Amino acid sequence: MAMISIPRLKPPAIDFAKLRAIDLSKLKSIDLARLKSLDAAKLKSLAASPYAGVGAAGALLLVAAAALLIMMGPAEPSGPTVKVPLAAVLRHAPEGWREALRTVKGVPITEDIIRLSDRPLDPQAIHAAQTAAHGRAGPHSGPLPPAPIAGLYAPGPGGPLPVIAPDGRTPFDAYARPFHDNGKPKVALVIGGLGLNARATQQAIETLPAPVTLSFVAYAEGLQSWIDLARQYGHEVMLETPMEPENFPDNDPGPYALMVSGSPMETAKKLEWVLSRATGYFAVTNYLGSRFLADEKAYAGFAAAVKARGLGFLDDGSAGQRTGGLPRASAGRVIDDQLTGKAIDQQLLALEAGALQRGEALGAGFAYPVTLEKVAAWAATVESRGYQLAPASALAKTK
Secondary structure, eight states: OOEEEEEOOOOOOOOHHHHHTSOHHHHHOOOHHHHHHSOHHHHHHHHHOHHHHHHHHHHHHHHHHHHHHHHHOSOOSSOOEEEEEOHHHHTTSOTTHHHHOOOBTTBOOOTTOOOOOSSOOOHHHHHHHHHHHHTSOOTTSSOOOOSSOTTSEEEOSSSEEEOOOTTSOOHHHHHSOOOOOOSSOEEEEEEEEETSSHHHHHHHHHHSOTTSEEEEETTOTTHHHHHHHHHHTTOOEEEEEEEOOTTTTTSOOOTTOBOTTSOHHHHHHHHHHHHTTOOOOSEEEEEEOHHHHHOHHHHHHHHHHHHHTTOEEEESSTTTTOOOSSEEEEOSEETTSSOSHHHHHHHHHHHHHHHHHHSEEEEEEEOOHHHHHHHHHHHHHGGGGTOEEEOGGGGOEEO
């Protein structure tokens, strides 16, 4: 754990061997008989002597120093330190902060020694450190811009609602992670169900590479804080819209679920509540919704409302044939239908095979601990096998 070590000031080095050789008892005793044998004239001349004055002063200084050292005790060879834990502070430090630290007087800075400064790190130094940490240069390796962005929101029932800016900018374009296609087969992954379990949510944000897209449950507490943190780590995010499943009401997606029986106005109002829960997302995705998405009329009203907000719609594979004139993508496979490490590994390999055949592939998964562990390990090596890890938004096409 990273600490600040604050050294305690040490007393000056003292040669205790020489001090011990001094017979302090002689300094403390006075021979009164000898004093009586001195007449007043001799004492007066002795006091006037400069050598006697210097000697007396030196003796008094030596006695005072000896007494002080007796009270203090011997100096410690290495003074104690006060250690201040910094784990909570450094948890959200930018990637590459260790590499950006320089040596001080030839002493290298390690993760246990942190040099503090009253000046912030130069932005160019931060960029260089991030580039070194990633092992490659890239203009979008850092955090995404904070949300909301001016001109892209309006007041809603629970917070800001996404809108298309007067100049035509859309929340989809503004909040999606920038991407540069290098010509290699693209693989993208969406990890959903975030915001309900704090540990899983933090693990996904902090351990998965930035191109992995994260989707958050609309009912989650502290939703905006989670989205802000995800964007600080470079993840683009989506908001999960609850929709009616085939087995409703046995499987109930909550009071704001979009229902087949709902009127277009009712659907729009529920969707406004969902969208006003937070800001900073480029698209919505479905939470359940097999019955709702299968109904053409219900889907048409939903798609029109999403399009009017300048958002995209990416689904988990439940609505692969749906269009609507908005940015669309559909997952080709769910990687953790079978919740074992071996099965997830096989699905990730199948995702790569799909990208090799079609040029791109989109997968979806849930924030289970085993899923997060497997995805983190897979994502760390997928590009070395000739693929490009892409954000899900890069695979969306308007149709």
